[in-house]
Amino acid sequence: MINDNAKTILSVRNLHASVEGTEILRGLNFEVKAGEIHAIMGLNGSGKSTFSKVLAGHPDYEVTAGEIIFQGQDLLALEPHERANAGIFLAFQYPLEIPGVSNRDFLRVAYNAHRKARGEEEIDVFDFDDLVEERSEIVKMDVSFLDRSVNEGFSGGEKKRNEILQMALLQPTLSILDETDSGLDIDALKTVSGGVNQLSTADNATVLITHYQRLLNYVVPDYVHVMCGGHIIKTGGKELALELESRGYDWLTAQEAVV
Amino acid sequence: MTKSISTTNVSASAVNRATYLKHLLTQASAAADESTLPLKALRDQAIATVSDHTFPSGRDEEWRFTDLSDMLSLPFQRAAKGTDAHQLAFSAVQSDYQLASLNGHYRSSDSKTLKQAGVVVAPLSELLQSPDYTQKLEAIVSSRLAQLQGAEEVFTALNTAGFTDVMVVWLAADQVIEEPVCVVRESEGEAIAHLRTLVIAERHAKLTLVESFSGTGEATRCNTSVTEIWLAEGAQVNHVRLQDESAETFHIAKTAVDQAANSRYQCTAIDLGAKLSRHHLEVYQSGPQTDTHMYGLSALGDRQLADTHSLLTLIHPHSSATQIQKNIVDDKAHAVFNGKVFVAQTAQLTDAAQLNRNLMLSNKARIDTKPELDIVADNVKCAHGATVSQLQPDEVFYLQSRGISAEQAQRLLLYGFAMEIVEKISIESLRQSLSDRLTEWAQ
Numbered sequence: 062m063i064n065d066n067a068k069t070i071l072s073v074r075n076l077h078a079s080v081e082g083t084e085i086l087r088g089l090n091f092e093v094k095a096g097e098i099h100a101i102m103g104l105n106g107s108g109k110s111t112f113s114k115v116l117a118g119h120p121d122y123e124v125t126a127g128e129i130i131f132q133g134q135d136l137l138a139l140e141p142h143e144r145a146n147a148g149i150f151l152a153f154q155y156p157l158e159i160p161g162v163s164n165r166d167f168l169r170v171a172y173n174a175h176r177k178a179r180g181e182e183e184i185d186v187f188d189f190d191d192l193v194e195e196r197s198e199i200v201k202m203d204v205s206f207l208d209r210s211v212n213e214g215f216s217g218g219e220k221k222r223n224e225i226l227q228m229a230l231l232q233p234t235l236s237i238l239d240e241t242d243s244g245l246d247i248d249a250l251k252t253v254s255g256g257v258n259q260l261s262t263a264d265n266a267t268v269l270i271t272h273y274q275r276l277l278n279y280v281v282p283d284y285v286h287v288m289c290g291g292h293i294i295k296t297g298g299k300e301l302a303l304e305l306e307s308r309g310y311d312w313l314t315a316q317e318a319v320v
Numbered sequence: 321m322t323k324s325i326s327t328t329n330v331s332a333s334a335v336n337r338a339t340y341l342k343h344l345l346t347q348a349s350a351a352a353d354e355s356t357l358p359l360k361a362l363r364d365q366a367i368a369t370v371s372d373h374t375f376p377s378g379r380d381e382e383w384r385f386t387d388l389s390d391m392l393s394l395p396f397q398r399a400a401k402g403t404d405a406h407q408l409a410f411s412a413v414q415s416d417y418q419l420a421s422l423n424g425h426y427r428s429s430d431s432k433t434l435k436q437a438g439v440v441v442a443p444l445s446e447l448l449q450s451p452d453y454t455q456k457l458e459a460i461v462s463s464r465l466a467q468l469q470g471a472e473e474v475f476t477a478l479n480t481a482g483f484t485d486v487m488v489v490w491l492a493a494d495q496v497i498e499e500p501v502c503v504v505r506e507s508e509g510e511a512i513a514h515l516r517t518l519v520i521a522e523r524h525a526k527l528t529l530v531e532s533f534s535g536t537g538e539a540t541r542c543n544t545s546v547t548e549i550w551l552a553e554g555a556q557v558n559h560v561r562l563q564d565e566s567a568e569t570f571h572i573a574k575t576a577v578d579q580a581a582n583s584r585y586q587c588t589a590i591d592l593g594a595k596l597s598r599h600h601l602e603v604y605q606s607g608p609q610t611d612t613h614m615y616g617l618s619a620l621g622d623r624q625l626a627d628t629h630s631l632l633t634l635i636h637p638h639s640s641a642t643q644i645q646k647n648i649v650d651d652k653a654h655a656v657f658n659g660k661v662f663v664a665q666t667a668q669l670t671d672a673a674q675l676n677r678n679l680m681l682s683n684k685a686r687i688d689t690k691p692e693l694d695i696v697a698d699n700v701k702c703a704h705g706a707t708v709s710q711l712q713p714d715e716v717f718y719l720q721s722r723g724i725s726a727e728q729a730q731r732l733l734l735y736g737f738a739m740e741i742v743e744k745i746s747i748e749s750l751r752q753s754l755s756d757r758l759t760e761w762a763q
């Protein structure tokens with residue numbers, strides 16, 4: 062929902078980032094206000110996941126220029142866990158498996174880390190169990206998944222649901238969902254989209270990285286951006302996604318090559 | 321020039337080692353004389369065996385990575401009984417079957433031996449005085465004590481020559497005890513003690529055995545331990561072994577197992593303590609269709625060394641075996657794993673898998689891993705693998721991205737690595753106490 066008077070949550074200016082000396086992000090500008098839903102689309106390798114990881118603070122990526130202001134704070138000055146506790150959430154394109162650590166314990170530790178960062182007391186185990194079981198319903202995830210090791214042996218779709226469960230629990234201000242729709246069957250896509258819609262409010266914002274227009278039928282974006290060569294080359298409304306679906310990226314990237 | 325110097329050194333240390341072993345044997349014999357067990361023939365034979373050995377050096381293939389030379393300057397005396405005031409540290413498992421000893425001496429005050437027909441849980445020293453010690457039982461014990469293969473190994477024989485007492489666990493056919501049988505070994509003071517346990521599960525008997533080794537104080541000490549476990553046809557033994565000895569302890573141990581047809585043996589060995597620890601786990605087969613599970617975890621820091629030497633010998637068909645050994649090494653710690661699996665021509669249709677995973681937390685730590693598979697049979701399924709890794713930065717980042725600090729993420733990952741083994745333990749209270757202990761360790 063676009064509201065011109067809403068406060069700016071994220072402001073990225075002229076961001077350049079490299080990995081192992083190769084520049085991937087080249088002068089990226091991006092702004093998100095409270096209440097908005099943004100979609101970022103673009104060819105494979107154009108830098109979408111890189112952007113999401115830079116936001117989350119992955120140590121492999123070096124920011125060489127530009128700035129990221131998150132709710133008035135210099136995000137680049139924060140450690141990854143501080144960013145998370147400040148309200149940034151990244152749903153990974155490839156969620157990791159943590160053998161030997163139960164999903165329930167992992168979620169509780171993360172939840173308590175957030176509380177601690179806000180100066181609140183840790184939640185007790187029983188209250189947490191109630192909470193996490195209630196949140197599991199948002200993504201219709203069976204509670205038996207709570208007692209398995211984090212993502213271990215989960216199917217692709219189950220891992221994605223687990224990411225959204227984490228989002229539902231941590232209630233971030235800015236959620237970046239990197240291809241959360243890939244690998245979901247149609248029913249799961251509806252469930253996950255329903256969850257994302259349910260969690261989206263006038264005070265938070267969501268960035269969806271996706272290749273497919275289909276997701277955008279369920280979670281309707283206010284803006285659609287096209288990423289190419291490490292920056293955004295076009296921004297439009299939700300109809301841009303439909304146009305990309307029918308025309309592909311050639312007409313845009315060709316233009317970019319000229320520029 | 322260099323050569324002659326090294327030759328002189330070698331011979332000097334050889335003399336040293338010979339004298340040292342003689343010293344240990346003298347102490348062992350003296351300890352045996354003090355105990356009242358009528359086992360003269362057994363002891364004499366063991367003394368003769370030890371006399372044929374020298375104290376191991378790095379030149380012995382079996383001791384290549386585990387250097388015992390620090391012991392040579394430690395003239396251990398046989399252990400005295402220990403103080404009456406000693407408070408039992410072990411509390412992770414509550415059971416009606418508990419045999420406690422301090423420095424190898426049985427402590428009835430800390431033990432519980434529920435009387436039950438067909439079940440014997442008692443030290444041999446008391447059993448000898450008891451009307452329960454029938455001729456039949458005596459025959460069973462004497463045909464099993466120190467009769468398992470591998471008895472000629474130097475520390476096993478030294479233990480036989482010098483053990484103070486034998487903790488005996490015997491279950492008659494079809495006896496099943498749900499509560500774990502705890503053999504609690506505690507130590508204090510500077511000394512050497514030889515700890516011995518004999519477990520016999522007759523046909524279709526079933527038990528869980530928990531052995532715990534721990535010590536108090538800073539004193540330098542040495543414990544040798546030998547546990548012999550006999551599983552008759554269809555018997556099941558679930559064995560948990562916790563080694564949490566005090567920091568200056570040399571812990572040299574063996575678990576030797578004989579599995580008859582259709583029996584199931586599981587060992588979960590956790591090594592957290594000691595300055596140097598060695599565990600020989602040897603499983604022999606006396607019938608087909610056995611099922612063997614060997615799980616191990618060593619979590620080490622400072623300059624600790626833990627060495628797991630396992631031997632699985634399969635000579636009968638249709639058996640299955642799984643082994644997972646995990647090691648975590650921090651600081652200048654050193655973990656050694658040598659896992660021998662022998663599958664004879666006669667052991668067709670064996671299904672065996674061995675995995676050794678190592679986590680290095682410091683670049684000064686050291687891992688030596690040596691899987692040795694000797695498979696003669698042709699129709700078998702055998703897999704093995706060994707990995708050495710560090711904490712995965714992407715896993716740490718994943719946790720950090722959920723608000724968990726890097727240090728806490730590392731602790732959680734360590735805990736996860738270790739818990740895969742701890743979870744094999746079926747006793748809830750013990751899993752909990754170990755998980756607390758590991759959380760503390762990871763700090």
Ligand SMILES: Nc1ncnc2c1ncn2[C@@H]1O[C@H](COP(=O)(O)OP(=O)(O)OP(=O)(O)O)[C@@H](O)[C@H]1O
Pocket residue numbers: 080081085103104105106107108109110111112121154
């Ligand atoms: N850690 C890394 N090491 C080396 N190259 C990297 C690394 N991370 C990203 N890259 C490179 O950066 C480029 C952008 O990758 P990125 O994953 O951001 O693309 P993407 O837009 O998310 O693509 P996709 O749609 O396939 O998910 C690619 O060429 C990729 O190979």
Ligand SMILES: [Mg+2]
Pocket residue numbers: 109110111154239240
């Ligand atoms: Mg990507």
